[in-house]
């Protein structure tokens with residue numbers, strides 16, 4: 001697929017099949033991700049690839065975290081939480097390194113990691129996969145961060161849900177750049 005076609009036709013795909021995605025394909029997506037620009041060559045992105053039982057373990061963490069915060073919720077609420085990571089055969093959690101040198105800026109690290117995420121989403125689309133970028137409360141949950149190997153003050157910027165699309169995609173029409181752009185000539 002042509003690069004511009006891939007960018008223009010990419011769209012979020014929330015419903016994907018449970019069919020497994022080959023490891024080589026996931027590695028292709030990660031390789032595309034790390035081609036993103038990053039200042040001082042710090043490569044601030046961190047990926048945690050959850051498949052199979054890895055997703056179930058994340059589901060347990062989500063459910064027990066909700067139970068701790070909302071012990072009186074009905075059991076169905078915890079079941080729903082437990083099932084969230086099972087919505088796709090592959091879930092990639094994306095974290096951002098904290099700067100270790102004074103010259104390295106946290107915002108720049110977040111920007112670089114977001115660029116890596118977009119690369120990955122475009123690559124997934126070009127490979128015939130569907131993907132959706134999610135965050136929500138799990139992205140700010142210290143228990144979730146600890147489970148994934150991050151510290152409480154690490155930024156977790158994405159949970160990428162990836163699989164083969166359940167339905168054929170309808171073309172998307174997005175607003176133009178024009179009302180968001182000025183030209184200074």
Ligand SMILES: Cc1cc2nc3c(=O)[nH]c(=O)nc-3n(C[C@H](O)[C@H](O)[C@H](O)COP(=O)(O)O)c2cc1C
Pocket residue numbers: 010011012013132133134135136157172
């Ligand atoms: C940082 C970030 C976080 C997001 N978090 C969520 C989320 O938690 N749940 C959700 O449904 N969509 C979330 N989205 C939005 C979708 O992933 C998607 O990009 C949006 O619905 C636009 O659809 P499109 O990608 O087809 O243009 C997030 C997007 C970004 C950039």
